[in-house]
Amino acid sequence: MQINLTGHHIELTDALRNYVHEKFERLERHFDHINNVHVILNVQKLQQIAEAKLHVNGGEVFATHEHENMYAAIDGLVDKLDRQVIKHKEKISRH
Numbered sequence: 001m002q003i004n005l006t007g008h009h010i011e012l013t014d015a016l017r018n019y020v021h022e023k024f025e026r027l028e029r030h031f032d033h034i035n036n037v038h039v040i041l042n043v044q045k046l047q048q049i050a051e052a053k054l055h056v057n058g059g060e061v062f063a064t065h066e067h068e069n070m071y072a073a074i075d076g077l078v079d080k081l082d083r084q085v086i087k088h089k090e091k092i093s094r095h
Contacts, residue, residue: 001035001037002036002037005041009042010070019074020039020041023078024039027082030086031056033056033058037055040052041070041074048070049065050065050066050067051065054081056085059088061088
């Protein structure tokens with residue numbers, strides 16, 4: 001799985017990069033057909049926004065999450081993506 005990480009109005013530190021890679025490994029455990037991921041970390045005034053688009057076999061999965069803390073925004077984003085990936089996996093396995 002290839003992860004493209006982009007930052008808007010935020011410096012992408014090694015700690016943030018490692019945290020994103022660590023969290024997305026969890027998604028790969030549930031569904032190993034994730035081809036690549038585009039993650040955008042964005043800061044707008046007091047809101048930290050994390051969004052991601054996953055290219056998976058059979059489609060795309062997109063989610064976004066806002067929080068005051070970037071790490072919490074990433075956690076919320078991965079939770080949403082996790083649910084969507086599991087739903088996508090179930091949909092594929094039914095066919």
